[in-house]
Amino acid sequence: MSAPSAAPSEDTVRGYLKTLSNWGRWGSQDELGTINLITPEKRRAAARLVTHGLSVTCARPITTDITPDTTVQPMRFMVDSGEGRDTVSPERALQRRGAAEFIGMVFHGYTITHVDAPSHYFWDGRLYNGRSCNAVTSREGATVNSVEVLRDGVTSRGVLLDVARTKGVRWLEAGVGVMPEDLEAAERAAGVRVEPGDILLVRTGYYGRRLAEGPVHPLRAGNPALHAACCPWLRERGVAMIGTDTHNDVTPLPYPSMGNSFHVVCLVAMGLWLIDNADLEDLARTAERLNRWEFLLTVAPLRLQNVTGSPVNPIALF
Structure with missing residues (x-):
């Protein structure tokens, strides 16, 4: 087994903002970003994966509980x-x-399963595809790159990579960053390969730990997540949407001056939509029982006008 790769330097990750950029790839007015990778042929092929007629939610319950990881109480x-x-x-x-x-509710944060639109983050005053951050206003909201561009929903082949299972643990420890070789090891263990237009779900076991041991504040206690080192891999594979059972950035932050570096590179440079805070526990058990790690996945955000994301209930169909 090869040695784990070292985390890239902050300069390298900052460089991803240019080297991984999809600005202009689908035209100067594009707001869909990587959703463009989901073709009609891809959807038809995904529909053929439904053979058992079994559906599984990937959403956490939305409650009015006040917990350490609650950003704003619903x-x-x-x-x-x-x-x-x-x-x-x-x-x-x-x-x-x-x-x-x-x-x-404020769905952005650490507890509610939601999708991040490319208007959610900006860098150096720019949103995805070079739009000015001034296009997101206090009065009108996200006038560009809003979640409303997904009004027809997202349907594609879903792939679950259970990194915790591959490593033989119930969950990854706080502060652990999932690296590209971890994704490839999970691919080999599952006998699948992530392909262009896929919606990739990655299980770290973080939500399972929350259920077993109780909630903690991730900025204080830390949490695992995909490391920004995975961004080139995601672009190379043509992932259309990425979701995990975390808020999608490792804490403690590996690059404090960049803040949530995974969000920045994915949303701003790549136009790669994120699903934060998924519940992948039932999905992982179902996939293991069926020995099926690919499925039809549907994600239907609310049709919210000029909004930077939406609560979602992703549904996997086997």
Whole structure:
């Protein structure tokens, strides 16, 4: 077995912003980024992977709990409820026969499964495809590179690479960065190969650890994730969307002056859409039971206008 590769220098990772750039690749007005890699042929081939008729969610539950990793507590206000409806007169009951609620949340962060649009991050004042960061305003929101460009949803071949399983552990330890050789080892273990237009899901076991041991704040306790060293590999393989069971950046941060370096390179340079905070535990168990690590995957963001992302419930179909 070859020795693990060393993490690239910060200068090298900063260089990815140019060497891995997809700016102009699909035209100067493009906002889809790597979603362009999902062709009609790719979708048809993905649909043929459904043989068992079995569906599995990849989303965490959205709760109003306050936990150490909660960025902003989601809000649920009941506008109307069923309390006391069984004691009112039939005449009054006619006026109140339903329940409804208001839901509010900041989905970016560490707990809610969501997709990041390319408008979510900028570098040196620029968004994906060279747009000015001033196009994301306090008044109008993300006027370019908004999640609304995915209004028709994302459907493609999904591939699960279970790095924790490949390493023979329940979960990767905090601060561990998944490297390209880890992805390739997981490919070999699963007997699959990531191909252009795929939606890649990578399991570190981080959410499984949260379920087993309780939540912690990742900026204080640390967390595993894909290292920015994987960005050239993702571009070479033509990954259309990447999702993990983490918030998609290693902490402690390997390059503090870059902040979330994986987000920066993927979203700004590559236009590579991210799924943060997935629940891949049931998916991993199902894939192992069926010995099937590829499947049809659908991701349908809410049709939110001028927004930098959306809560999602990715569904894998076997």
